Amino acid sequence: MDPKIISIIGAALAVSIGSIGPALGEGRSVAAAMDAIARQPEAAGTLSRTLFVGLAMIETMAIYCLVVALMLLFANPYTR
Amino acid sequence: MIPSPLASSVVFRIGPIPIARPVVTTWGIMVLMALGSRLATRRLRVHPDLPQTALEALILAVCGQIEEVMRRDCGPFLPLLGTLFLYLCAANLSGVVPGVRAPTAGLETPAALATIVFLAVHYFGVRSRGVLGYLASFAQPKLIMLPLNIVSAVTRTFSLMVRLFGNIMSGEFLIALVVALAGLIVPIPLMALEILVAIVQAYIFTVLAAVFIGAAVGGE
Numbered sequence: 001m002d003p004k005i006i007s008i009i010g011a012a013l014a015v016s017i018g019s020i021g022p023a024l025g026e027g028r029s030v031a032a033a034m035d036a037i038a039r040q041p042e043a044a045g046t047l048s049r050t051l052f053v054g055l056a057m058i059e060t061m062a063i064y065c066l067v068v069a070l071m072l073l074f075a076n077p078y079t080r
Numbered sequence: 081m082i083p084s085p086l087a088s089s090v091v092f093r094i095g096p097i098p099i100a101r102p103v104v105t106t107w108g109i110m111v112l113m114a115l116g117s118r119l120a121t122r123r124l125r126v127h128p129d130l131p132q133t134a135l136e137a138l139i140l141a142v143c144g145q146i147e148e149v150m151r152r153d154c155g156p157f158l159p160l161l162g163t164l165f166l167y168l169c170a171a172n173l174s175g176v177v178p179g180v181r182a183p184t185a186g187l188e189t190p191a192a193l194a195t196i197v198f199l200a201v202h203y204f205g206v207r208s209r210g211v212l213g214y215l216a217s218f219a220q221p222k223l224i225m226l227p228l229n230i231v232s233a234v235t236r237t238f239s240l241m242v243r244l245f246g247n248i249m250s251g252e253f254l255i256a257l258v259v260a261l262a263g264l265i266v267p268i269p270l271m272a273l274e275i276l277v278a279i280v281q282a283y284i285f286t287v288l289a290a291v292f293i294g295a296a297v298g299g300e
Contacts, residue, residue: 049148049287056284060239063246074084 003078011069018065025058085249088186102183109170109183138166142286149287150294157293160200164193165286172248172278176271182278185249187241194241197289201233205296217298240288247281 033051037044090098120131128136142162146154154161171189175182183189205214218229251274258267 052284053287056243060243063243066246066250067242070085075086
């Protein structure tokens with residue numbers, strides 16, 4: 001098969017499969033934070049700050065997949 | 081063919097040095113922010129006018145966040161972290177202005193900012209604990225953690241860079257794709273989302289820099 005086709009399929013797979021894990025993780029962490037805020041509304045400030053930082057950490061995994069996909073599409077050494 | 085988001089176009093050259101578009105945008109933001117803060121702080125008074133009040137509220141908010149994260153006086157860290165936050169807000173939001181591409185949507189600007197944070201972590205760590213004390217902190221809590229701590233010092237800088245770049249660039253990329261597919265008015269909700277993402281990313285970059293510096297400085 002043409003390396004271009006393979007790298008396009010690879011980029012699509014990287015983003016689609018790679019975003020499953022971070023999506024599940026972010027859902028769990030937001031649910032846990034909502035639960036905690038509902039139990040203890042006075043701690044909402046600290047909780048939401050920690051939540052944002054944690055979400056950013058989790059989201060980095062999905063962003064890595066996106067960067068890998070973009071490298072496959074735009075900076076691929078095998079399709080030159 | 082869509083232009084690659086990983087490359088940036090060269091605007092002009094000074095001698096042998098090529099000046100890319102993000103650099104020109106950054107210079108513009110620097111001039112605007114320096115002039116703006118010069119104008120706002122020209123006549124400082126006890127009973128402040130509107131710009132001074134706004135600036136004071138902003139600085140106090142940043143200072144409060146830093147103190148909550150680091151559990152110590154924000155004084156020595158406010159120049160670096162406050163400037164980072166203000167610059168990142170301006171840089172991320174500059175993508176909303178028509179004809180301007182956010183400098184953080186290229187790889188270079190996030191890489192430079194992450195390098196600044198990387199160096200600042202070591203600077204504040206050495207200043208607070210001394211050279212030997214700071215080096216010994218890499219072997220905490222056990223000596224076996226030494227390689228992991230050294231690796232994490234590098235990888236967290238890298239992830240700081242990739243997070244900022246990926247978030248801002250993917251937003252601009254998505255808007256460009258939707259414009260190409262659907263037309264002019266359709267991506268407006270996406271652009272509103274982009275404004276939120278821009279502020280959140282500036283906040284997260286600053287808070288993570290504060291967390292890293294706080295970890296290097298250590299407890300009381």
